[in-house]
Amino acid sequence: MLRELLQAVIPTTCACCGEVLVAGERQVCISCLSALAATGYSPMDNNLIERRLIGRVPYVAASSLYHFRKGDTTRRLIHAMKYHDGTELCYMMGRQLGLDLAASGRFDDVEILIPVPLHWLRWLERGYNQSEIISQGISDVMHRPVVTNVLVRHRYTRKQSLRGSAERGINVEGAFRVRKPSLIEGKHVLLVDDVLTTGATIAACADALEGVDGLKISVATLAAAD
Numbered sequence: 001m002l003r004e005l006l007q008a009v010i011p012t013t014c015a016c017c018g019e020v021l022v023a024g025e026r027q028v029c030i031s032c033l034s035a036l037a038a039t040g041y042s043p044m045d046n047n048l049i050e051r052r053l054i055g056r057v058p059y060v061a062a063s064s065l066y067h068f069r070k071g072d073t074t075r076r077l078i079h080a081m082k083y084h085d086g087t088e089l090c091y092m093m094g095r096q097l098g099l100d101l102a103a104s105g106r107f108d109d110v111e112i113l114i115p116v117p118l119h120w121l122r123w124l125e126r127g128y129n130q131s132e133i134i135s136q137g138i139s140d141v142m143h144r145p146v147v148t149n150v151l152v153r154h155r156y157t158r159k160q161s162l163r164g165s166a167e168r169g170i171n172v173e174g175a176f177r178v179r180k181p182s183l184i185e186g187k188h189v190l191l192v193d194d195v196l197t198t199g200a201t202i203a204a205c206a207d208a209l210e211g212v213d214g215l216k217i218s219v220a221t222l223a224a225a226d
């Protein structure tokens with residue numbers, strides 16, 4: 001009720017286009033939601049994401065929900081998730097990703113969700129890890145626990161968006177470490193991130209996880225650059 005009252009006084013606007021939201025709309029307006037271009041990758045073996053990661057990440061299955069292109073709605077959405085206290089938006093989009101993964105049937109064996117971690121300095125700056133909140137949204141749909149104390153980011157890296165793609169791999173290589181590997185031994189984990197570009201970040205996470213006994217890895221991101 002308080003939300004409705006507030007909305008009447010200060011109208012909330014769409015995180016993507018800035019238009020005033022109408023009744024029934026949350027965070028993003030219907031027209032922006034329908035403008036998000038879904039990839040359809042989740043049920044597909046050997047989809048573009050899997051081909052991008054092949055030989056670098058020993059995945060069971062990998063997928064991204066939306067295309068991420070220059071100037072499009074998805075790009076504005078991802079920006080809003082990171083820079084405008086986008087926690088509710090992250091959670092909502094995480095649920096969308098969870099519904100997509102669950103419907104595909106290819107991620108049914110996943111037991112644990114592991115968000116790509118932020119360095120603690122970046123966490124302090126933003127106040128939350130967008131990938132962790134996306135994971136909580138997935139968890140709400142798929143009922144798998146989110147584990148954040150095993151994979152850690154021990155090196156502070158410059159913002160990926162400011163760097164060329166050739167540099168990204170070097171930038172993030174060796175940035176992650178595993179603590180308490182016994183918590184995930186023999187498990188099938190889903191690595192979760194907001195955007196996949198070259199796949200360097202996911203590959204660096206997989207490198208760090210390599211020594212964990214009997215671990216199986218799948219990958220899901222909300223969006224992927226074409």
Ligand SMILES: [Zn+2]
Nearest residue numbers: 014017029032
């Ligand atoms: Zn909109």
